[in-house]
Amino acid sequence: MSDLPPRRSLKRWLVTTNHKDIGILYLSTALVFLLLGGLLALIFRAQLWEAGGTGLLSHAEFNQSVSTHGLIMVFWFLSPIATGFANYLVPLQIGAKDLAFPRLNALSYWFYLFSGVMLFISFFMGGSWSGGWTIYAPLNVPMYTPPAPGEPTIGGTMALIALTMFVLSITLGTVNFLTTIHRMRAEGLGLWNMPLFTWSWLLTVWMMLFAFAALLAALLLLVTDHVMLTQYFATDQGSSLLWAHLFWFFGHPEVYIVFFPALGIMFEAFQTFCGRRLVGRKWIIIAMILVAVQSFLVWMHHMFLTTINLEVKTLYMATTIGISLPFDLMVFALIYTMVKGRVRFTTPFLFSLGALVLFILGGITGVFLGAVVLDYEFRGTYWVVAHFHYVMVAGVTALVGGLYYWWPKISGRMYHEFLGKLHFVAYFVGFNLLYFPMFLTWETPRRVFHYPVGDQIWHQAATVGAYVFGFSFLLLFANFAWSLVYGPKAPDNPWKFSRTAEWAIPSPPPLDNWPGRPSYATGKLEFVDDATTADTATDGGPAATDGGTATADEAVAHDQAEDVHGAVHADHASIWPMLIGFSTFVMFIGLSGMNEIVVHFLSDEIIAHLGTDGLSAPSVSAESVIESTTGESTALTTTNYVFGGLFVGGIGLMLISLFQFGREQFHAPTMEIAERWPFENIGTTKLGVWFFLASDVIVFGAVIGAYLFMRIWAGWGNFSPIPEYTWAGLLNTYILLTSSFTVILGLVMAERSNKKGLMASLGATILLGFAFMGVKAWEWTGKFADGDYWFHGLEYSLYYVTTGLHALHVILGLLVGGFMLYRVYTIGAYLEDERPVEYFGLYWHFVDIVWVILFPLFYLL
Structure with missing residues (x-):
């Protein structure tokens, strides 16, 4: 299947592998998750209207709402909406016709979508995750995750498996983007000269490659605890500290993974609407590189309250303060660009400027937390909640500005400027009314709805701010709906001083992006008509295929597909990524319910060791395990058979889909002439394999590191x-x-x-x-x-x-x-x-x- 159906066809969105379509899917899906996560926030903010709670939610429901809200916003909204921008824009900005592996790009999206669906299904499986978005041990083990004592934890386990599937999506996308940016830049476009949004995304995916691999390892260990009853996080032999190390090795780079794409959008908007090149551009790139490297050297500042010795804490306090210095350079560069430019206060610029203001406040309050003594006082309070949101939502603010900035290019229509500015006012006022009072009532413990009556006025102000903030997004959707129906057609370039390549082609761009081959060989963007150059030629071989190379028989089909100029028509459609994603989803749903099946078949052995070897209770209570072995309840239930059938059926469907994926003849657009430093001598697919293996090194490194950590903790000779x-x-x-x-x-x-x-x-x-x-x-x-x-x-x-x-x-x-x-x-x-x-x-x-x-x-x- 290579022909792409029209946009108005549902089939188009099920089979497309085109990077612009995948970008739109990511953007729209992320906005849906924003609404769902925001709805949860409005519900628990209503619970906080009165001291002691309004009775709207039970304790378990409140914990689920807060925890799932955090998971959705950090994982299913912030990173994916940035991925949507990158999918749509990065190939356009570097002069490529698509990503290096289009079908893997589609598979990444379907993993993302189905993982989010699985997360919401978990609410109907006895209750979703309720242990906080940081998933701290030992609260993450089965005995502590039921919504009520003795109830099954299928929902909690399902949420963790959903997050695992999401991380697999990230891994596929990371390998794809790294390969594309390093191998498919237009002639003459060196790394140093790439647009700043692409630069920010390149550093983002480099951080993703290693940070999410550490999280994947941690989740694999935790899921085995839930499904197979292993004991990584159920013992008193350093398991809580192990989880903190693994999670925050991911968790702190994640802050910059989320913020860097927003920073790239801010750079583009400031250049465009200040009418001048960004001040200190090269120093800004160097500063971002420094932050990307340092982000992996500061994770233990999240662990100041643990048993780590004071010397190590002091070292990490210094690295934490040190990482703020490159950001100081970037902030002053943006301010100086405004001073030297002629600012036009359009809607995209207002959101970018607002993001800068919020980030400055978030950064200053974060420096407080970087000091060991102050962190002892602020940790686990609303000060952390306010600081965290001032940083993260600063990124959201810039991302919303990006929606307005590139909306004409994506939709081909202009938005309503007055409505956009009204949206900004409601957004900015609502956000500050929501989160600034949290600094004033900072002694309130996070994730708890009991607080002193004297703080009620601040919590009520925050709740009002939450609803104003939520209302502002309705203005966003209303504006875009008006634009699609009544908005004037957008020119190729509606912004006077925009500088990047996507503004040189029609709005919206054509399917194959370019009228010829983009080239910067002369120092400016030109389109070269290479009549004898096959755009899908691969490195030293016949036609390129996504995920492989053409065989002799495929070369015949390749020759038949050539047009009069000798170029191969690139494919843009395949059903197999969606089916692989769906089959993985089915398999993981089944895996979520396998715990009770494992307990059933191993019940005698479990009983023999309950309470003797530190074994935590499985997802069902110890009493129910004993009951199942005494003959009162020995048979598997219908639900158990359903989950087992889903698991086996999902594996079967996945194997069939993967087999057909491998057999499919799919010609991915590649570039015979391109800038490829520093990987000129490594083929595209080979480079992708190397990036995947680099990620897998971190996965195994984390798992082997967990073994060494826990063995040393327990005493090497005791093992x-x-x-x-x-x-x-x-x-x-x-x-x-x-x-x-x-x-x-x-x-x-x-x-x-x-x-x-x-x-x-x-x-x-x-x-x-x-x-x-x-x-x-x-x-x-x-x-x-x-x-x-x-x-x-x-x-x-x-x-x-x-x-x-x-x-x-x-x-x-x-x-x-x-x-x-x-x-x-x-x-x-x-x-x-x-x-x-x-x-x-x-x-x-x-x-x-x-x-x-x-x-x-x-x-x-």
Whole structure:
């Protein structure tokens, strides 16, 4: 499927892979989540109208509303709306026709959408997440997550799995954007000369690559606690501190991940509406790079109240204050640009200026929290809530300005200027009325609706501000609705001093973006007509395909698709990303309810160890576990069968969809002539694989780091190697190292176009992979026969989960290897272009290297 249906067709939005369509989907979906998250905020602000609560919500409902509001706004609104802007604008600003991997871009969106749907389904599964958006341990373990004592926690588990699916979406998008920006910039457009919004997004996705990988690792460990009853965060052996380290290694870079795209929008708006180039542009870029690097060096300032020693706290206090200095430079650059320019107070500029004002207030109040002594006093109070929102909603303010700024380009219509300014007034007044009183009533504990009667006036003012603030967004939607129906048509460039490439083409842009090949070779944007250049030529091979390279048979189809100029028509539609996203959604829904199935089949072993090895209660109470083993309630319920069926059915549908995704002939637009520094000699797909592996290094690093942290905490000598037979681990080491050799042999066979040799090499790699899994299965079943399950103690959880994550990677590699073997056998794939074999080899070698690290950790030390 390559033909793209018209915009008014629902089918268009189910199958599109075009970056502008995906951008619109992200923007519109994020705004829906903004409304849902805002509605929750209005509900719990109404609860806070009177001291002691109005009785509108119960304690559990209040906690769910506050927690889910935080999760939605931080994850399902702020990052995705920025991703929507980036999807639409980054290819236009750098001169590309699409992202490097259009189908993966679509898959990223569908993971995002279905993860949000799953989050709201969790409300109807006994109650959604109620432990705060920071998900602190030990409140994140099953025994503390029920909405009421003894009730199931399927809803809480489902919310955590939804967040995991969202992080997978982020990972796909991050790899895609990094590859695109580094490999698909127009001729003459060096990194230093990229538009500032694209610069801000490049640094954002670099931070995302590592920060969200740490969060993914933390969530994987937590989900195993919920579903499989492991004990990462259920013990008193440093589990709370472990979660804090993992979460805030993600959590503090997330502040800049959220704010950087907004900062990029502010830079673009200030340049356009001040009528001059941004003052200190190069220093601003350097300052952003410094912040991106430093963001990973300050996470422990969120942990000043933990048992970390004072010397370390002092060090992190210094890094926290230090990271504010590059922001000082950026703030003064924006102010000086206004002073030197001729300001026009349009709606986009008003929101950008408002964002600057709010950010200054948020930054100043944040410096208070950077001091250890003051943080002891302010931590967990409304001071933190107010500071956090002044920073984060400063970003929202700039993002709203971006909606107005690029609305003419996206819609082809102008908005109503007076209504836009009225929106800004209501927005700015409502926000400050909502959050500034929180500084005055800062002693109120966060996430608690009981507060002193003397503070009631400030809370009532904040509640009034919340409703004014919420009303302002209705003005936004009313303005855009008016624009679509009555707004005048927008010119190509409605702004006099705009500087970036998207304003050089019609509003809205055509499907393929450009009338020719964009080039900055002369120092300014020009369109070159390369009559003999195929826009979809790949690096050193036949036509490029999204996620692979064309085979001999596909090259025939490629030749047939060429027009008179020799260029391939790029594809813009595929149904398989949506189906993969849906099947993953179904599988994860089923996984959310697997806990009780696990309890049912392991009930005897659970009873034997309840209360003896620090095992926390599972998602059902200990009494119900005992009841299920005494014969009073031994049968699985219909609900259990439904969840089990969804899990198995989702896996089946996913495998079918992935198989068809791999078989589909899809020609992704690439660029034969482009700026690619510093990756000139690395192909596009290969670079994408390297970025993915970099993210996976952080995932394994966090999981292995968790093992080391908890073992050191418990006393290194108190842990004994779980596997009984060292020779089994040594045998598996030899097996995997041998499989790496057979992969290399397969690459040699592909380079020689030796079909039988390639099939034999891939087959040998697969057989060795199965041999590895067979030895691992023999080890595990032997441990189970001895009664040594993963919930019998912390050391057992660490062993089974860490080696199990590696085994999952082996299984994924076997699936890919089996698919490649099928392709070689059926159509002789990879004989004319061996690079997919090389990419598979990179992944397989990585999996082998991880095992070389795990073997001594678990079998020898």
